[in-house]
Amino acid sequence: MKDPISPNKKNGPNQKNDARQTPGSSRQGRTRKENVSEPSTLAQPSVAGERPQILVTGAAGALAQQVIARLRDQYQVVAVDFREQVYLGDDIPSYRIDIGKRGFEDIFRAHKIQGLIHMGRIMTSEENRMRRYNANVLGTQKLLDLCNKYQVSRVLILSTFHVYGANAYNPALLDEAAPLKAAGVTMDLIDSVELENLANIYLWKYPKLNIHILRPCNIVGPGVRNTMSNLLSSRLSPVLAGFSPMMQFIHIDDMADAIVLTYEKNKPGIYNVAPDDWVSYQEALEACGCIRVPLPSIPPVVPRLISRMLDLDSFPAFLMDYFKYPVILDNRLFRRTFNFTPKKNLAEIFRYYKDQK
Numbered sequence: 641m642k643d644p645i646s647p648n649k650k651n652g653p654n655q656k657n658d659a660r661q662t663p664g665s666s667r668q669g670r671t672r673k674e675n676v677s678e679p680s681t682l683a684q685p686s687v688a689g690e691r692p693q694i695l696v697t698g699a700a701g702a703l704a705q706q707v708i709a710r711l712r713d714q715y716q717v718v719a720v721d722f723r724e725q726v727y728l729g730d731d732i733p734s735y736r737i738d739i740g741k742r743g744f745e746d747i748f749r750a751h752k753i754q755g756l757i758h759m760g761r762i763m764t765s766e767e768n769r770m771r772r773y774n775a776n777v778l779g780t781q782k783l784l785d786l787c788n789k790y791q792v793s794r795v796l797i798l799s800t801f802h803v804y805g806a807n808a809y810n811p812a813l814l815d816e817a818a819p820l821k822a823a824g825v826t827m828d829l830i831d832s833v834e835l836e837n838l839a840n841i842y843l844w845k846y847p848k849l850n851i852h853i854l855r856p857c858n859i860v861g862p863g864v865r866n867t868m869s870n871l872l873s874s875r876l877s878p879v880l881a882g883f884s885p886m887m888q889f890i891h892i893d894d895m896a897d898a899i900v901l902t903y904e905k906n907k908p909g910i911y912n913v914a915p916d917d918w919v920s921y922q923e924a925l926e927a928c929g930c931i932r933v934p935l936p937s938i939p940p941v942v943p944r945l946i947s948r949m950l951d952l953d954s955f956p957a958f959l960m961d962y963f964k965y966p967v968i969l970d971n972r973l974f975r976r977t978f979n980f981t982p983k984k985n986l987a988e989i990f991r992y993y994k995d996q997k
Contacts, residue, residue: 697760702863706896739779806961813970828958861892891984927990
C-alpha cells in the first residue's frame, strides 16, 4: 500500500510544492513507512508506549530547532517549514510546504498529530504584505481548523511583543490585557495583530484545543537573525538622535525553555515572556561593542526615508517607532503561572555579540 506522503524529500522540478511525495525516499536514501490512522489525543495515545506526536512549524528557524532538540526524546516531532526542508535526523519526518497548500492536510492524515507548536510566521523582510497576510492569518486559520478537525489537544502559538505597538503613551509595564495597537502604527504589522485576534477567537471558541499564546520580548542569541539580533551583531548600528528607549532581551535558550515549559504544563491563555530587567537601546549597543550611527529623528518621515533609500534591513522603516518609544512587558503572569526565570542575564547576552566582532 502506498503512503500518502513521505517525509525528508525535496520537491523535484516537476513536483508541486505540497506534501504529496513519492513513498519511501529520504535525504539519506532510506525507505520509511508512515502509518495512517485516526488521530488521538495527548491524554490517550492510540498505542501503548507510543510517544505523542507534535507538529512544529517554522522548523528551519534557530528557535524552532532549539525547541525540537528539547522535545525529541519524549515526543515524536514532525517538522514543517515553508522556506526549506530541514534534516533533523532520521527519526524526525520533515516537510517543506506552505500551510495554505491543499496537501498540508495529508500531514495530519499520515501522522497522529496530538499537539502543535506554531512558530512558522513569515517575517516582514521575507514576503510582501499580501503574501504575509495570506500565510500568517489565513494559513493559521486553516491550521487551527485542521487541529480542531483532527482533535489536536494542545496548541502553542508564538506571537511577538510588537503587537502592543510603540507609543509615547504606553504604560511603564504592559500586561496581557493591554490593547494591541500595532495596526494603528504601521500597516506592516497588521498580519501580526490579526493572527493574535484569530488565535484569541479560537482560544475561547474551541477550549479543547488548549491554546497558548506567547508574546516574547526581543529574542537574541546564536543563530537568531531577527532585526534586533542583526543590529547587535553589526559593527555600525543606527540610532535615532535624541531617543534611546528601554528594551528587554531574552536569550534563545531561555525562550526555547519557556516554550517547552508552557507546552508541557498546559495552562491555556495569553502570556508575556520577558526577563525582570531591561536596558536602554543605546546602552545595549555599547555593551555589544557596536559603533552608534545617529540618524536625524525629526521630522518623523526623515528616518523612514533614510531607511528605505539605504535599504537598511536591520533598521526597517516600519519598526522606527520601536526605536523611539519603550514597549516593556509585564512578565508576572507567566513567571507566576510557570515558575519561570531566565538563566541568561544581560551581561552574558551582550558578551556573545561583543565576542563575535
